[in-house]
Amino acid sequence: MKHVASIELGYFGEVFGRPSGVPLPWYEDGAEDNADMWVPAEESTDSIRELLRQAWDQVEATSDALELDAPGLVPWWGEDRQHVTLHTIFVHVITDVARHAGQADIVRELIDGSVGLLPGNENLPEHDRAWWAAYVDRVQAAADEVGDAAGEAAAVDAAADQAAADGQES
Numbered sequence: 001m002k003h004v005a006s007i008e009l010g011y012f013g014e015v016f017g018r019p020s021g022v023p024l025p026w027y028e029d030g031a032e033d034n035a036d037m038w039v040p041a042e043e044s045t046d047s048i049r050e051l052l053r054q055a056w057d058q059v060e061a062t063s064d065a066l067e068l069d070a071p072g073l074v075p076w077w078g079e080d081r082q083h084v085t086l087h088t089i090f091v092h093v094i095t096d097v098a099r100h101a102g103q104a105d106i107v108r109e110l111i112d113g114s115v116g117l118l119p120g121n122e123n124l125p126e127h128d129r130a131w132w133a134a135y136v137d138r139v140q141a142a143a144d145e146v147g148d149a150a151g152e153a154a155a156v157d158a159a160a161d162q163a164a165a166d167g168q169e170s
Helices: 002-011 045-065 086-101 104-112 129-169
Strands: 071-073 083-085
Touching: 002 045, 002 086, 045 086, 071 086, 083 086
Parallel strands: none
Antiparallel strands: 071 083
């Protein structure tokens, strides 16, 4: 969700000269590659929800202020593609979100081993297998830590519910 919010803030902000002002530390110089693709255990769900709310506000404000044929500039796209319209950006972002949300990128990898956007344009950080293995380990460790904490919280809730039920039976 961090990635989706970041993409929306960029495409519906900077591309149309309407920067959001929302800090995105995972895009700063020196930030870890792919830091927007996962949430460390110490980052709160509420902070991600707030980031998404800010992104939705940005999309809404831009779509309210501009016509679909409004021009924009995507500096990180090739020179032959960087001049766009709001319509183009809506289609691009909807397609990107649908591919990720529908997990089509994972299905594609399972079918033919291809990763990323397109063959020859993976749109992924260039690292060796050892880096990717360590990255997967870090993401899995964060997921396990959050899962363990959620399991402990559920056990506490269940015990409290049982204690309340026991108290009502006496």
